[in-house]
Amino acid sequence: MNTAFIANLILATVRMAIPLLLISLGELYGQRAGMVNIGLEGLAAIGSLVGFLVSFVTGSNWLGLLCGALAGVAVNMIYAFATVTLCADHTVYGMAINIFAPALASFIYRVYFGSGSELSQITLMRGVAIPGLKNIPFFGDLLFNQTPMVYITVAIVIFTAIFFKRTQAGLNYKAVGEHPRAAATLGISVIRVKYLACVICGALAGIGGAYLTTCYSNTYTEGNVAGRGFIALAAVIFGRWTSGGILLACLFFGFCDALQIRLQVGSFGIPYQFFQMIPYIATIVVLTLIGAKQAGPKANGKPYRREQR
């Protein structure tokens, strides 16, 4: 174990954690308003495709990320309308999104790139070093020489923590997820907050997906989200519905993934699938150890009907 190995492991951990983190933060905003959206996998899939397509056409990664976010919002509005306005079951509708959005992404990709056999590549977002900080030995290059999206994601984590803990708006927002009826009597527009939650959730999940194709891999392959939506869902529970906790959870998953790949390279004759199982088994074990006490918003996943008294 030399420092280079550790440094590279940390770098890989960050790389793996960022998309998860973005998607989980989206889910956090959803669940804090009582919206349990298990359609993250689908939202990220459409975000990933649109992000790639727009970057490919315009050459701008930022535009790609923005449009990925918009695509996530657009698809999530279907979910919002069905669950908030029509009071459809959250889980059921999340599943519908998970089936619908990847099919749509695959279709768009085929229509646009379908006939040719050219490999379509884009230019990835470049890393930006923060002057001064990057000269810190060891950590400088590790933590302060990343793509802007990494800094932005960290900023969102900090903002989210402050928003939910320290601001009145954040407390009002949380009230919608805990006691929507009580929140309504305080003059909070529950429906509006729920829709807002879906916009934020769709946008962040879309960006999480678009990150994969604009900052991570310069090609698009079907199924590139590869279960990250579900892991992100686990990360929210794992992180006890706080942004700090989610950050740690995502880093943990990222670490498992990074370690898994390195173990495989130095494989010791053990079937590589066992290494690939590590992140999933770790999730189950850790969730089990954390235990039963659910700290989730109390009105999570429950329909809200204004008329009901």
Added chain:
Amino acid sequence: MNKLTKSLSSFVVPLISILLAFLVGMIIMVCMGKNPADALYFLGFGAFGNAANFGTTLSKATPLIFTSLCACFAYRCGVFNLGGEGQFIMGSVAACYVALRSGITGVPAMILCLAAGMAAGGVWGLVPGVLKITRGQNEMIISIMLNYVATLFMGVVYTNWLRDASVPQTEAVPNETKLPRVLTGMRFTYALVIAIVVGLLIYYFLFWTSGGFKLRAVGINMTASRFNGFPVKRYILTSFIVSGAIAGLGGAAELLGTQFRLINGFGAGYGFDGVAMALIGQLHPIATMVVAVFFAALRTGSMTMQAGTGVPTSVSDIIQALVIVFTVAGMALTKLPQFEQLRYRLRSRKGGNAA
């Protein structure tokens, strides 16, 4: 009266959803410059055009029936088992071991394989069940994680432990152990018969026995059931085991009836497909089976559609997804109080006119 309209809406909604989804699909085809009539013809021909094609549709429907019944049973008890895929795969792995390593062949081997599949699926379903009732864990997350573990475990089996000499796949099960076809010239096997029997048994259990009544009561209102003294936890655990066993049986039947060996991609996606079908079938076992056949037809036909017209199969995927999107939204719509009021108002007006 109310009951009648309710059951009426429960099949009108899927019907309208299917029509709407096809309408959107046809619009997409027109936008692509394809003739939708051609595409639909090939779609229909591929699925039902002749005995062989219809046999392929039924063969394709068989695993979907199993996983959709798996989802259906668990949801009737109010728990979301999203682990159908993992349970299906573990069932097929267990069956594969028995078929290749037990040294038995023929009908006894078939029975043993199917039993092993059921047991393995049940055990894989047991894990999220136990974690839910003892540790309060979210069963959706755990069962999804277990899907990945099962898929990777199957990978170990076909690349290492049961590897076919040169290729990363297991050997094929012996010919004598393969489930026979029901009719020559049609691909479906007795696996379909087993699936239908399982569906009928579940229907009987859920709607004609007191155990089934209690299980549904737990699904409708867990708290009330607890106050009524129902052993809620026991029902939850049982429903997980049974639902896992159904999926595991499906995996074993798929192995013995259609695929004959484990290979990369075996069973992928069947779990979530099953969930969707159970939902469209509104958790009614028999309706669920019909929906599974309908989806299988769409899939089988879409291959012919792609081959014949160049309309990509993802159009068929979109149609399938839209059926789900529309159905679930439509069902929710009919349950809204505003909708009830509207219907009530319409009816009273009609009544007034008649009087």
Added chain:
Amino acid sequence: MKKVFAGILTAAMAVSLLPAAMLTQASAADYKVAMICDSSISDGGWGAACYNAMVDAAGQMGWDYEVTDSIAQDEYYNSIVSYCMLGYNMIYAPGNQYTDAVLQAAEEYPDIAFALLNGGEGTPAQAVNGNVTSLLPNATQIGWIAGALAGLMSKSGTIAFIGGMELDTTLAKYAGYTEAAQYVAGLDGKEIKVLDPVYAGSFNDSNKGIEFAKAMMDEGADVFFGDASAVDSGARQAIDEANTAAGAISVYDIGQPSDILGQNECVIGSQVTDNSSLVRLSMEAVENGTFGGEVIYGTLQNGALSAGKLNADLVPEDVQTRYAEFIQQMIDEKFMAE
């Protein structure tokens, strides 16, 4: 409820009987070939190479062609049979994983030719109607072609190999790559360490290629070869990034199975498999009525395998000459002969 669903099914069946289209479409060519593929044909690797091989061969022979790509494992059979029903003359299935589906379809459609690229040597004999042919590029020679170049070019003495699946052919390529690199370096008194092969478990996951390449570069690898389509594309991306960060192109990649020189900066050369010549041989056999029951090998000797162009900026001239000599030795069957 039952009745209504039955109604839906009947409606679907009615749709199928629409006399809207004719089953056999008008076609200019006499012969038609269809390809099925589980990966995408725009993956910059295996899928693309196999598709282009079919397009080239069909162009030369005047055949019509069609493709369905990115299909799931449980759709192989169904997809093949769809083309059989539509009267295609030949089904081209590039990969051993299609063996079961091909054998079953071949049994049901005795008049259609099935060409299985990378098929097993014993597979044609298993087909009851004798209408299956295996097209088999020599995997060991493929490994040699890349390994000799890797042995000449590695400065760190560590080279890497990224596989998609643990296929028999993949293992043979790795073995050939290893022995050729060690032999070539050994002539110069150098030692070469070949990292254990890693498997992405898929041919599509380019992200995994990125991570593998980074991890293997951490282990000191400076020449990469692979057998994993889009995964390799990811690896090349990571190598390019590392070279950019280092300010010089010091880590190399050897492309396959077509000549991809210029696709990425790090590519120093390619191992080229001319699948189209193999496909063309099968097409000629179909036209002559002699198709089936054989294994058509692709080797350096018959021109199906070759070394692609070398990157003149990165490969010194003397190395180019020596590499050409090694390739000639392989053709003359004198490589590693003494």
